[in-house]
Amino acid sequence: MSRFSRQARIQLQQGVALVISMILLAVISLLSISAMRATNIDSRIAANYQHKQLSFQAAESVFVKLTSDRPQVLTPTATSGPIKTIDYISFAATNGQPAVSADLNLTFIRESAPGEYKLSGYSMDIKTLIYRADAYGEVDGSNTRTHNRETLLLVDNRDLERSLSDEKQ
Numbered sequence: 001m002s003r004f005s006r007q008a009r010i011q012l013q014q015g016v017a018l019v020i021s022m023i024l025l026a027v028i029s030l031l032s033i034s035a036m037r038a039t040n041i042d043s044r045i046a047a048n049y050q051h052k053q054l055s056f057q058a059a060e061s062v063f064v065k066l067t068s069d070r071p072q073v074l075t076p077t078a079t080s081g082p083i084k085t086i087d088y089i090s091f092a093a094t095n096g097q098p099a100v101s102a103d104l105n106l107t108f109i110r111e112s113a114p115g116e117y118k119l120s121g122y123s124m125d126i127k128t129l130i131y132r133a134d135a136y137g138e139v140d141g142s143n144t145r146t147h148n149r150e151t152l153l154l155v156d157n158r159d160l161e162r163s164l165s166d167e168k169q
Helices: 002-013 016-066 157-168
Strands: 083-091 100-111 128-139 145-155
Touching: 016 083, 016 100, 016 128, 016 145
Parallel strands: none
Antiparallel strands: 083 100, 100 128, 128 145
């Protein structure tokens, strides 16, 4: 009798190994699919962060160019209203990096009184023109856009030269 029950048990167990291996295969497949999705999301996050940094740097490059010796920009007056310069800064795509560009909006705020502002720590009898500069950095092929704003004091070089020559005398 014990022989019959052993054969009955063996027949009942046939296919159990197949069912267990199929369940394990399904669990491993689900784990690998979720790991691939997490990796894909991490890649998107990294790419978005990189695009955000590129657009920020493009917008900051506007201020570097604007405050250089040769800004190559029209400066608005009290009557002209804001001046918008499209693609004030533009960098072509290179080696896997997307192209970036930046626009500039320059708005005249007011003219300061002579000596109101110190330049490099010195109070000079110079009028300065005060502008609000808005830079918009953008990465081509994405929705990434960065807005940076600064207040700029621009000095007419003739006033500066006159003030410096007055101080030397």
